[in-house]
Amino acid sequence: MSSFEKALSGHFYAVGVGPGAPDLLTLRAARLIETADLIIAPKSSKSTESLALAAVRPLLKGQELVENVYPMERNQEATRSCWAEAADLVASRCVQRQSVVQITIGDPLIYSTSAYLVEALMDRMLPEKIHLVPGISAMQAAAALFGDPLTIQEDRLILMPATRIEDVELALGQCETLVLYKVGPRLNELVALLDRHDLLDNSRLVCHLEQAGRQVVVNPITRNLPAEVGYMSTVIVRTGHRSW
């Protein structure tokens, strides 16, 4: 049997559940979640609920559930120690022949807390018992919503966090599509930068994408943004298309 037809006993799966809508996860993700003995749902210390858990609610049928609260701060030590504890739990359950799924919003391969858990597990389990299942990332769902492809033909795409505005400015000249994650804290500086480069009309923002009743869309970006634009916002800037 493939490792992905159902969650196998003694195996761990880091599973992307997409941006938030319960129908934007893959069939593979759904099967693993439905058949897991234990589901670990990451929850930021600043959130009241796990976004990943909300996305998989229709698939929960009595599996054991553990919320793993992780620190929402740029602190390597706190981050690694939080995930070391989670890894101890996962490894001990796998030794007891349980199947364990960690769900994660978006894609576990793209700016995900799964990276730390998987890294910590590599010291505790055989690599062939650790699996990753990709999920739809916010930029894909955002581009679908806007009806505008991220890339065609020769285009170059840069994906980066909006942490350092000077790096964002450099990137504007290095690609045709610039995707910025974790935009919230730098939003005002970013809007000023895009304005300076005459790119506001080519820039779009989404927040709480595909999350029922919470989605905020700003298209194009203007100097006056709604107050409910949060940390997890995604901005897509189209700087052009490459000739082909």
Added chain:
Amino acid sequence: MSSFEKALSGHFYAVGVGPGAPDLLTLRAARLIETADLIIAPKSSKSTESLALAAVRPLLKGQELVENVYPMERNQEATRSCWAEAADLVASRCVQRQSVVQITIGDPLIYSTSAYLVEALMDRMLPEKIHLVPGISAMQAAAALFGDPLTIQEDRLILMPATRIEDVELALGQCETLVLYKVGPRLNELVALLDRHDLLDNSRLVCHLEQAGRQVVVNPITRNLPAEVGYMSTVIVRTGHRSW
């Protein structure tokens, strides 16, 4: 009802089916494919079968099927005229109140033929009847296979085609993760470039990823590559991680 619970009559959907495995498409994609009146499957003029069609085979239950053969060449006029014909077909069926789904390998937002069909449809249908559904792109499935995240924390990712080697060389200095699509024709030049930059050990290649019995994995890349590495190969180069 949401436009995505089932394919609505008079509506068009460009639906990503992921890299090839029948369980790597989203629940949304599966529902739309199952309920569509007409399914359009793109097939390259150089292929014997539509990869997208192979991925959705378990979902076919009598829906009408049209293969759209598109030219596998860098010719804007031939490409656009091929998709204008497909758009005429889609628009006429939608006028007859049918629901139409175009399936596409990977993600319709990332280097996809869907971009041309959607562009041509914008002249023929109301935009609110044109929908895009994201899919897992090759880089996500490749990173999952390797168990190595594409990005963490401050990392920058560049995604680009490997068409111009001098541009690939520039990009190596502008990101922590470089993802190259459509690598086939430039493979020898690319290997020489990575060798010159001492990056072969940090570079991986996959071809026919998640396609039953055809998957080729080269990890790390070496100077002697297997002969069956084809046009649609994906290469991931890790140039480092950014401090945070």
